[in-house]
Amino acid sequence: MNMTWIALIIGLIMLIMAFAAIYAKKLAVAIIAAGVVSLLASILYLTLAAPDVAMTEAAIGSGLSTIIFFYAINKIRKQSHD
Amino acid sequence: METIEIIGALITLAGSIFLVLGSLGLVRMPDLYTRIQAGTKASTLGTILTLFGLGLIHLDWMGKLIILILFVLLTNPISSHILARSAHYIKTPVSKLTKVDKLKDKETEKTSEANHTNPEDEL
Amino acid sequence: MIKKLIYILVLVGAGIIMAQLFAGFSGSTELSETARYYVESGPEETGAANLVTAVIVTYRGLDTLGEVTILFTVAAIIAFFMKTREQRDKPKRRVSEILTTGARILVPGTMLFGAYIFINGHLSPGGGFQGGAIIASGFALMLLAFPQANLSHKTIRWVESISGFSFVIIGVLGIFMAGGFLDNSILPLGNFGSLFSAGAIPIIYIFIGLKVGAELSNVVGHMHEKQKEI
Amino acid sequence: MEIFQLEYITLITGGLLVLTGLWGIISQKNLIRMVIGFSLFDTGLHVIMISIGYIRNGTAPILDKAVDKVNAAGQIVDPLPQALVLTAIVIGLGVTALMLAYVVRLHKEKGSLNITNFKDLKW
Amino acid sequence: MINTILTIATVLIFISFILSGYRFFKGPDTANRTVTFDVMTISSIGLIALIAHFANRIIYLDIAIVYGLLSFMAVIIIAKYLEKELF
Amino acid sequence: MNLKNPAFLFAILLLFWILLSNTLALEFLIPGMLLIVLIIVLFCRNCKIFDGAKTTPKAFIYTLVYIFVFLGELIKSNFDIARRVLSPKLPVNPGIIEAKTKLKSPMGRMILANSITLTPGTFTVEIDNDTLYIHSIDIDEEHLDDMSSKIIRRFEKYLEEIYD
Incomplete structure (x- = not known):
């Protein structure tokens, strides 16, 4: 019963953050919001008894993706300033 | 139902109360630096107490929980320091209540060629 | 205006397809037949305590080979698009002393943790892909703390090709010494639940971890370096 | 209540996440935002696949002290969708990185991120 | 008894999530939102440990360690991006 | 050749490994030690962070x-x-x-x-x-x-x- 409540609240926060990721004014904020969505998805996988997938999502979806996104928008910012 | 387990559960409860207080500080504090004060300290102690309490409930989990505690103790201050350093460099506004800012004095007298404009960039 | 309408129509259509899918869904209370086979005979046949690992490395091993190939292609294409030049800009500002000191402890710690993840892939959650991702994040931390550090692309390429080659060699050995391609019983299965068990699974996962770690580090390194002016 | 089960809640969350990502892809003009929408879409699909493999009151498919080998079949969830999703997440990272590399190159060529400026293949 | 107390702790962690979510939407600039991200990930380490208790599996704790590592990385890269020191 | 830095780092990483694998069995300990030596050789050949540490x-x-x-x-x-x-x-x-x-x-x-x-x-x-x-x-x-x-x-x- 506990897990159901956890999944319900996590899912609600995830959807709100997904809208924030699409409608945020700055790209950096949008990427942070997408990172939060991945992070919470990882907790959702944990409640669904899938620790392998949770670890992959935490390491890849929320870690490396965010890093690569930030490197990419940093390059774009540099190009537009030159 | 042993005493040590109930003590552990109560410690966990205290830790989560500290987490709530940290987020409350995040909402109430006036500027970025005071928010980092509230956020870092309260969330660090909150997480440590939560993990330690769970370690008292399951004594055989203690090894991994100690790893987590040491990890949080090492990384959390570093990350908040780096964030505050960057925020001060790009001149994030401080609140009106701030009395002294020695670091700003130092930077203004040292560098004048720092042509670092608009922190509110589009990206 | 008409564009907005089309967008909403597309969205409604997708929503209807989703709703159709969900209407036919009823939560299952017991395993399907395929899953039951994996659960009941998996531990005996492969000796791995983590059944997801058993499925990934042995039963669906060819998928994993394809996946590693796709990652290799991605790394190669990104290297093609982001060509590098030798020298980089000097950083405008010194990296904080606290971060460099902390990174000297955290980088080896991260590498050790990544290695732990892929060596224990058959006993606890994790495996080659997760461990490789963590090793790549360790490289990223190194690049952030020491921006002038040299990430030797030559060494990374060597590690990557040698581990990929060994992975395929182990797979082919399975054909001759055991039941088929990527069969893990070319080595003794050992005691269930100990580190040296599950036949060739730990060795295969070590190679996958090294290969994925090298590829993702290459991607991060190419993203980090400055672009060549063409 | 039938709808108030764990797998239904996560299934609906995943479905709404897919729709949100799709909305982001088709309605935004900025290329980076489209990539973000794609990653949301990806996450939603993975959540759906994991929920389909969930067995009610099941635990993780890893055998240790808590789950023994003999009567594992009655306790654990389906390992097959988890293996597939694990593969899909790694491929998703590769696709995202590739798309970002393309975006960087496109911006270098055209000096803009707006999709309406790319008219080379428009008919 | 123990499970009741721990359920209350879970609810409190969710309240902390919601409060930091408020700051995320309010926060005037990117740096403030990054603080929020940091606090959220640190709280979710505690949440994962609690889920591990409810499911009674020690193996879930490995994921919490990955979380701690990756949140650190993300905060550092955002800070570097903000001060334009990323290459 | 100063052995103080690698020795300190070895001790810290070994403690990390033992707590992580949650056991003292030799089959976990020996691969861990080999790994730690490899990692120190690769990443910390000439780091000087522990130079000031006293060993009294x-x-x-x-x-x-x-x-x-x-x-x-x-x-x-x-x-x-x-x-x-x-x-x-x-x-x-x-x-x-x-x-x-x-x-x-x-x-x-x-x-x-x-x-x-x-x-x-x-x-x-x-x-x-x-x-x-x-x-x-x-x-x-x-x-x-x-x-x-x-x-x-x-x-x-x-x-x-x-x-x-």
Whole structure:
């Protein structure tokens, strides 16, 4: 019963953050919001008894993706300033 | 139902109360630096107490929980320091209540060629 | 205006397809037949305590080979698009002393943790892909703390090709010494639940971890370096 | 209540996440935002696949002290969708990185991120 | 008894999530939102440990360690991006 | 060839490995040791972070004392923050002050900065050689020098015994 409540609240926060990721004014904020969505998805996988997938999502979806996104928008910012 | 387990559960409860207080500080504090004060300290102690309490409930989990505690103790201050350093460099506004800012004095007298404009960039 | 309408129509259509899918869904209370086979005979046949690992490395091993190939292609294409030049800009500002000191402890710690993840892939959650991702994040931390550090692309390429080659060699050995391609019983299965068990699974996962770690580090390194002016 | 089960809640969350990502892809003009929408879409699909493999009151498919080998079949969830999703997440990272590399190159060529400026293949 | 107390702790962690979510939407600039991200990930380490208790599996704790590592990385890269020191 | 740095790092990583695998069995210990040696050879051939560390018994005792002092300060700081957050007037009086430290070893400075970050109402914003810039939540404008030396001395007097 506990897990159901956890999944319900996590899912609600995830959807709100997904809208924030699409409608945020700055790209950096949008990427942070997408990172939060991945992070919470990882907790959702944990409640669904899938620790392998949770670890992959935490390491890849929320870690490396965010890093690569930030490197990419940093390059774009540099190009537009030159 | 042993005493040590109930003590552990109560410690966990205290830790989560500290987490709530940290987020409350995040909402109430006036500027970025005071928010980092509230956020870092309260969330660090909150997480440590939560993990330690769970370690008292399951004594055989203690090894991994100690790893987590040491990890949080090492990384959390570093990350908040780096964030505050960057925020001060790009001149994030401080609140009106701030009395002294020695670091700003130092930077203004040292560098004048720092042509670092608009922190509110589009990206 | 008409564009907005089309967008909403597309969205409604997708929503209807989703709703159709969900209407036919009823939560299952017991395993399907395929899953039951994996659960009941998996531990005996492969000796791995983590059944997801058993499925990934042995039963669906060819998928994993394809996946590693796709990652290799991605790394190669990104290297093609982001060509590098030798020298980089000097950083405008010194990296904080606290971060460099902390990174000297955290980088080896991260590498050790990544290695732990892929060596224990058959006993606890994790495996080659997760461990490789963590090793790549360790490289990223190194690049952030020491921006002038040299990430030797030559060494990374060597590690990557040698581990990929060994992975395929182990797979082919399975054909001759055991039941088929990527069969893990070319080595003794050992005691269930100990580190040296599950036949060739730990060795295969070590190679996958090294290969994925090298590829993702290459991607991060190419993203980090400055672009060549063409 | 039938709808108030764990797998239904996560299934609906995943479905709404897919729709949100799709909305982001088709309605935004900025290329980076489209990539973000794609990653949301990806996450939603993975959540759906994991929920389909969930067995009610099941635990993780890893055998240790808590789950023994003999009567594992009655306790654990389906390992097959988890293996597939694990593969899909790694491929998703590769696709995202590739798309970002393309975006960087496109911006270098055209000096803009707006999709309406790319008219080379428009008919 | 123990499970009741721990359920209350879970609810409190969710309240902390919601409060930091408020700051995320309010926060005037990117740096403030990054603080929020940091606090959220640190709280979710505690949440994962609690889920591990409810499911009674020690193996879930490995994921919490990955979380701690990756949140650190993300905060550092955002800070570097903000001060334009990323290459 | 100075063996002090690799030895310290080896001890720390071995402790990490044992706690991580949660067992003392040899089949986990020996691969771990091999891995740690490999990692030290690859990533820490010439790092000098532990140069200032002393290896006398006195330093060991002071390390233990330091841990307890630090934990006490951590709990005190949190009650301080909680009091400020909960009181309706929000009594904050922030400012950034500077303080000089006598520690030379980078490891000692990192531990000092981290401890300051985790204790009552203070955290390190910038470190520039031997000058720490500390953001404090409650400053006393008349006695700035007293305050900064008080913040620093609280930990420095123990750390001096452990690091040069």
